Amino acid sequence: MKNKFSIVLSIALLFIVQVACQQDANQTASQSAQNITPTDSAASCAQATIMDPNQAKPMALMMRQMVINADSMKQRILRNETLDSLQFRFIKFYLVEPTDPNVLEPNFFEKSRLHQAAYMEMFKHPKEQVKYYNLMIASCVSCHKDYCSGPLKRINKLPIDL
Ligand code: HEC
Structure with missing residues (x-):
């Protein structure tokens, strides 16, 4: 017992x-x-997205739309169609919350300004769309080298080869 x-x-x-x-x-x-919450701001966005794909911050969601739009602009340019600025309105991503609030510093806003300028310039040159589209994509790359290197592989597929 x-x-x-x-x-x-x-x-x-x-x-x-x-x-x-x-x-x-x-x-x-x-x-x-x-x-895992990153200290390296260059990799922060990509890591956060992988960790929690359904809780993406507004800036990440806007960026996803920006890639879709860029790709659709590329297809149109390749078909020799003129881009319509009303169809591809500029997305003010720099006004919304990012995954990593540390990115919101002067250099980020300066790169946003340059990107917006390059974006608007694209519609002013219907005869040189390839050149100005590529310059616009170059301004995505320029910011991504500083803040969010993860998506660069995808962004680097966007330029139109001349
Ligand atoms: C001024 C800086 C800046 C510019 C310009 C910029 N990005 Fe981003 N991008 C960021 C930052 C910062 C994030 C991270 C956003 C977040 O996680 O909230 C990001 C995130 C992304 C992502 C990942 C979104 C996800 O799934 O989480 C993609 C893809 C992307 N950007 C593509 C682009 C493309 C294409 C352009 C140009 C049309 C562009 N970006 C222009 C700073 C920039």
């Missing part, structure tokens, strides 16, 4: 220890996930 009791007790103990260990492991896992 005494033996049976100690067996039950030790099984129960084993179980409790196991649960406690699991909880500990879970805690460490979620803690290290939090620690």
Whole structure:
């Protein structure tokens, strides 16, 4: 009788220890996930997106639309169609919340300004769309080299080869 009791007790103990260990492991896992919050702002956006694709910040969502638009502009230019500024309105991404608030510094706003200028310039030169479209994409690249290098691979597919 005494033996049976100690067996039950030790099984129960084993179980409790196991649960406690699991909880500990879970805690460490979620803690290290939090620690992934990057210090390197160049990689921050891509990492955050991979971590939580459904919780993307407004700036990330706008950037996704910008790639779609750029690709659609590229297709139109390749078909010799004139780009319509009303169809491709400039998206004011620099006014909305980014994944990493540290990007909101003077250099970022300067690069935003240059990008917007290059974007508007594109519609003023219907006879040189390839050149001005490529300059616009170059201004995406210029900012991404400083703030968010993850998507560069994708952005570098956007220029039109002359
Ligand atoms: C002035 C700086 C700047 C310019 C110009 C810029 N980007 Fe971005 N881009 C960012 C930052 C910062 C992020 C990270 C946004 C976030 O995570 O909230 C980002 C994110 C992205 C992403 C990843 C979005 C995702 O899925 O999370 C893509 C793709 C992207 N940009 C493409 C472009 C393209 C294409 C252009 C030009 C048409 C462009 N970017 C112009 C700074 C810029």
